[in-house]
Amino acid sequence: MQRTRPAALGAVALSLGIVLAGCGSGSSSGSGDTNTITVAYQRTAQFTQLDSVLKKAASEYEAANPGKKVKLTAIEAEQDQYFTKLALMNRSPSTAPDVIYEDSFQVRSDAAAGYLAPIDEQLAGWSDWSQFDDVAKQAGLGDDKKTYGVSMGTDTRALFYNKDIFAKAGLPTDWKPKTWDDVLSAARTIKQKAPGVTPINVYAGKAAGEATSMQGFEMLLYGTDSTLYDDSTQKWVTGSPGFKDSLSFYQTIFGEKLAPALDVALDATVGSRVATEMLPRGELAIALDGSWLPGQWIEGDNAWKGWEDTIGFAPMPTQNGQAPGSVSMSGGWLLSVGANAKDKNAAFDFIKVALNRDNSLKYDTENSQIAVRKDVASDEKYLSYNPSFEFFSSLVPTTHFRPATPDYSQISGNIQVAAESVATGSSTPDEAAKAYDEGLVGIVGQDKVQGG
Amino acid sequence: MGIFLVGPIGYALYGSLTNAALSGYRAVAPEFVGFDNYTQLFTSSQFWESVWLTLVFVVGSALIGQNVLGMALALLVRNGPKRLGPVVSSLVVTAWVLPEIVAAFTLYAFFATDGTLNEMLGWVGLDGPTWLITVPLLTVVLANVWRGTAFSMMVYSAALAEVPPDLTEAAEIDGAGWWQRFIRITLPMVRRAIATNMMLTTLQTLGVFTLIWVMTGGGPGTQSSTLPILAFQQAFKFAQVGYGTAIATVTLLVGALFAVVYVKVLKPEVDS
Numbered sequence: 001m002q003r004t005r006p007a008a009l010g011a012v013a014l015s016l017g018i019v020l021a022g023c024g025s026g027s028s029s030g031s032g033d034t035n036t037i038t039v040a041y042q043r044t045a046q047f048t049q050l051d052s053v054l055k056k057a058a059s060e061y062e063a064a065n066p067g068k069k070v071k072l073t074a075i076e077a078e079q080d081q082y083f084t085k086l087a088l089m090n091r092s093p094s095t096a097p098d099v100i101y102e103d104s105f106q107v108r109s110d111a112a113a114g115y116l117a118p119i120d121e122q123l124a125g126w127s128d129w130s131q132f133d134d135v136a137k138q139a140g141l142g143d144d145k146k147t148y149g150v151s152m153g154t155d156t157r158a159l160f161y162n163k164d165i166f167a168k169a170g171l172p173t174d175w176k177p178k179t180w181d182d183v184l185s186a187a188r189t190i191k192q193k194a195p196g197v198t199p200i201n202v203y204a205g206k207a208a209g210e211a212t213s214m215q216g217f218e219m220l221l222y223g224t225d226s227t228l229y230d231d232s233t234q235k236w237v238t239g240s241p242g243f244k245d246s247l248s249f250y251q252t253i254f255g256e257k258l259a260p261a262l263d264v265a266l267d268a269t270v271g272s273r274v275a276t277e278m279l280p281r282g283e284l285a286i287a288l289d290g291s292w293l294p295g296q297w298i299e300g301d302n303a304w305k306g307w308e309d310t311i312g313f314a315p316m317p318t319q320n321g322q323a324p325g326s327v328s329m330s331g332g333w334l335l336s337v338g339a340n341a342k343d344k345n346a347a348f349d350f351i352k353v354a355l356n357r358d359n360s361l362k363y364d365t366e367n368s369q370i371a372v373r374k375d376v377a378s379d380e381k382y383l384s385y386n387p388s389f390e391f392f393s394s395l396v397p398t399t400h401f402r403p404a405t406p407d408y409s410q411i412s413g414n415i416q417v418a419a420e421s422v423a424t425g426s427s428t429p430d431e432a433a434k435a436y437d438e439g440l441v442g443i444v445g446q447d448k449v450q451g452g
Numbered sequence: 453m454g455i456f457l458v459g460p461i462g463y464a465l466y467g468s469l470t471n472a473a474l475s476g477y478r479a480v481a482p483e484f485v486g487f488d489n490y491t492q493l494f495t496s497s498q499f500w501e502s503v504w505l506t507l508v509f510v511v512g513s514a515l516i517g518q519n520v521l522g523m524a525l526a527l528l529v530r531n532g533p534k535r536l537g538p539v540v541s542s543l544v545v546t547a548w549v550l551p552e553i554v555a556a557f558t559l560y561a562f563f564a565t566d567g568t569l570n571e572m573l574g575w576v577g578l579d580g581p582t583w584l585i586t587v588p589l590l591t592v593v594l595a596n597v598w599r600g601t602a603f604s605m606m607v608y609s610a611a612l613a614e615v616p617p618d619l620t621e622a623a624e625i626d627g628a629g630w631w632q633r634f635i636r637i638t639l640p641m642v643r644r645a646i647a648t649n650m651m652l653t654t655l656q657t658l659g660v661f662t663l664i665w666v667m668t669g670g671g672p673g674t675q676s677s678t679l680p681i682l683a684f685q686q687a688f689k690f691a692q693v694g695y696g697t698a699i700a701t702v703t704l705l706v707g708a709l710f711a712v713v714y715v716k717v718l719k720p721e722v723d724s
Contacts, residue, residue: 084688087474106475113479206689207669262585263565266672406476413690424672442492 034342036069037061037350040089040097042082043074046272046296049367050101056362057354070350073097078268080209083409090115096340098347099354102149103210104139104332109406111142117337118146122348128356128373136372140334143406149334150355153369156328156395157215159183159314160279160287166312169193169285175314179321180223180249183286187258190285199258200286201274204250204423205266206416213412214329214402215289217419220246222400223318223327226452229403236403236411236444238437240452245319247422247429254423260284262424276302279311288316291392295368298386313391315398328395331402332369370396407444414439461704468698474691482694489698498674499682499699506658506678506706509593514657517597519650522604527634529605530612541605548602556666559595560584563667588668588676595663600656604649611645612638647718654710658703679703 039058043051051074058070075085083106089095090110102110110116123129136151163173169190177183187199203216221228226242229235237243253259260278264270275293278284280302294311297304315326335354341347353359357375364371365385370393371377383389402408418436421427427435441449468489472482493499525544529537547555562568563583570580583591615638623633639646661680664670670677670685677685679699687696 080689084474087479087688087691091479109475112477113473113475115475115479206671261565261582262672263582266585266669268669409475410473410691420671421673424675426673426675 034346035067036071037099037341037343037347038071038073038097039099039101039350040073040075040086041101042079043076044078044272046276046302047367048300049295049363052366053359053363054354057350057359061350061353064353065346065349068346078207078209078271079103079211080207080268083209087115090338090340093340096338098338098341098343099350100336100338102334102336104149104151104334105210105402105404105408105412107140107148107334107336108142108404109409110336111144111146111148112406114339116142116148117339117341117344118142118144118148119150119337119344119348120147122337122345123147123150126352128352131357131373131375133372133374133377136332139332140336149336150351151332151334151372152355152360153364153367153372154330154332155291155370156330156392156399157219157288157290157316158326158328158392158395159316160289160293161312161314162279162282162285162310163312164282164310165190165194165197165285173312175312177314177317178325179317180220180319182317184249184252184258187253187286188256191256191258194285197282198260198278198284200253200288201260201265201270201278201284202250202253202288203265203270204254204259204419205268205270206413206420207266207268208270209416210412211271212416212419214331217246217250217415218329218400218402219288219316219327220249220319222329223316225319225322229405230450231403233450235448235450236440237452238440238449239433242319243436243452244429244433247418247432250419250422251425251429254425259423265423266420280304280307282310291370291388291395292368294386294388295366298368299366308387313388315395324398326395326398328399329402330396330399332372368392410443411440414443464697464701464704467694468701470694472693472697474688474693476691485694489695490702492695493698493702498677501674502677502679502682502699503706505589505676506703508589509596509660509678510654510657510710513593513596514600514653515650517593518600518604518653518657519646521597521601522649523608525601525605526608526612529609541602541609544602544605547599550599552599552662553666555599556595556663559591559598559663560667563591563595584668585672588672592664592667592676595667596657596660599663600653603656604653607645607649607652608642611642615641643718647714650718651711651714654714655707658707658710679706 039054041050041054054072058072061070062068075082077085083103086100089097096115100116102116107116132151135154137147139151140147140149142148159177161175166173166175170193171186171189175186177186183200190197190199203212205212218228221242224242224245226240227237230237259265264273267273274284274287274289275296279287280297294307296302297307316328318325318327335351337344337347337351357373360371360373361376361379361382363369364376365382368386368388371382376382414436418432421432421435422429469484469486470482471478471485471488473479525540529541550558565582569583573580619641620633620637623637628636659680660678661684664676664678664681665684668676670681680703683696683699683703686699687693
């Protein structure tokens with residue numbers, strides 16, 4: 001027995017320790033040789049467009065640079081786990097990738113953590129850089145005003161609705177809601193007139209990660225008179241009425257069972273299910289979602305013939321219809337050079353190939369991105385590829401960007417907690433907002449917040 | 453051996469005294485913050501809720517579920533009909549043989565809203581609830597019982613085989629019924645095995661992560677967030693590695709506490 005005890009304790013220590021050991025920063029000399037470029041990126045069942053662009057770019061790069069190899073390391077995970085895995089890879093030089101597919105909201109944070117290399121020198125020698133618009137250039141900036149990534153495209157968010165279901169429920173098929181109440185009353189009508197159909201999806205679960213913060217909560221909050229972060233004072237906002245109203249919206253749709261059942265809403269795969277199952281099968285009437293959705297319906301495994309006849313788009317209205325009438329959020333992803341890349345110029349050369357005019361065009365069309373290269377945005381092939389481009393590009397004037405501070409990703413986690421706790425009914429909007437405020441102060445400190 | 457054991461614990465202890473993060477400035481240069489993480493932890497209602505959930509999970513699935521069911525199965529295999537024994541034990545051991553992740557997926561498929569259980573309830577005309585959402589803790593407790601009982605059964609089978617038959621026979625002649633023989637003779641004889649088994653299953657259950665993570669993800673909300681899930685969420689979801697490490701360290705201490713209690717209460721070394 002005396003022997004069993006420390007051994008058993010050790011087993012617990014080890015099983016817990018494994019998690020922690022992953023965080024240790026290793027100091028080994030690195031695995032890849034300088035002639036191999038490793039590229040870390042995300043691939044899921046519904047997101048294969050990047051995979052195909054990078055494969056094309058890899059073969060083009062290898063053909064143009066004899067002796068060089070590109071090793072594509074696809075991380076098969078939903079967004080939240082992708083960030084975690086990437087952060088863990090980046091913590092040790094022996095596993096850190098050379099080229100990284102990076103979300104724009106993580107750039108500042110990862111640059112501050114020393115995971116990314118500044119690429120200003122390389123950009124200065126790249127004639128294509130002048131083709132990128134200013135917003136795209138902004139997206140790659142770190143706290144130190146150096147550039148840490150090249151934008152692949154941007155996106156906007158709005159309401160998708162199923163015209164067939166709307167017709168069946170006696171609602172207009174050219175729907176233009178003016179306020180949140182218009183959205184809710186349409187959802188209520190659908191619940192009554194089209195039983196069996198889920199009226200509306202607004203992402204609410206922790207497991208959905210950033211989708212809950214951005215496609216869900218922030219699409220509501222930025223349509224109120226409150227905001228998340230005051231740019232002029234550089235302080236985070238606590239106790240704002242808009243924050244509570246946004247949570248009340250969740251309380252309404254989940255309380256009245258207008259939203260998907262919790263087993264779907266809180267599942268990590270809810271994003272894939274909305275895009276590839278619920279909308280195409282006519283099981284969901286309204287979805288608050290991102291401009292990239294139609295990309296997968298046009299071509300590939302999840303192709304959906306005739307989607308453009310079924311799906312309509314409407315801008316997400318502001319809370320009470322206040323100016324400018326509608327709201328959208330924009331993000332987008334970049335390709336960055338890892339700070340531990342052995343040959344940073346080679347890594348950047350690969351990015352140059354991956355985001356040249358042809359490959360940007362391929363990616364922006366197939367993944368329905370809003371193009372950030374001027375030569376792509378004005379290309380006839382781009383403009384005629386997807387009937388939804390015109391609509392989603394028209395949202396750019398009223399779009400918002402997330403507060404790009406190094407703390408944002410942690411704060412976003414707290415937003416998801418608030419949304420989920422209201423959706424499950426375990427907190428009232430007031431309680432959830434209070435818990436968020438406390439968490440926020442814990443993260444940024446009392447001197448970085450202000451009342452709303 | 454010492455390095456393997458003490459190394460990770462020491463490193464975890466140090467990590468829990470810093471504000472290390474997964475990204476941002478504090479990823480590259482974590483600061484030493486003393487016991488701040490622990491102060492924050494012990495004043496957090498979420499932590500205490502998690503401690504309570506962990507206790508319910510451990511007591512329900514390990515102490516009661518696995519131990520009692522394991523003992524019952526061991527008795528059944530030993531004293532029940534001859535043919536039944538091998539069938540029951542091979543069925544139970546199958547669950548034990550499955551890797552944790554496979555078992556977790558199996559049970560997720562079983563309890564999911566359109567899963568096996570509700571399908572079977574449908575055959576008899578019942579409309580099953582959304583198990584993983586309405587009773588998340590109960591489903592993970594049942595899952596852990598299903599998966600872990602084989603271990604207890606095997607330990608108790610071995611222990612029961614060591615009980616000298618002449619003792620129970622003597623008691624039987626003295627007029628002791630089945631229950632009395634079990635309470636007065638068998639249980640005291642296998643006390644050491646019980647103590648060891650309780651400790652092993654407790655420590656094993658304290659560390660269960662995959663099963664819960666796959667089945668409920670600790671949710672809905674935090675309704676099935678035991679300490680290991682909370683530690684993972686804080687370290688990787690909220691990027692607070694230092695804080696997460698503090699939770700892991702506390703879990704370790706809880707395990708040590710259980711071990712000490714067992715050793716004191718059941719005094720397995722003294723056999724008199």
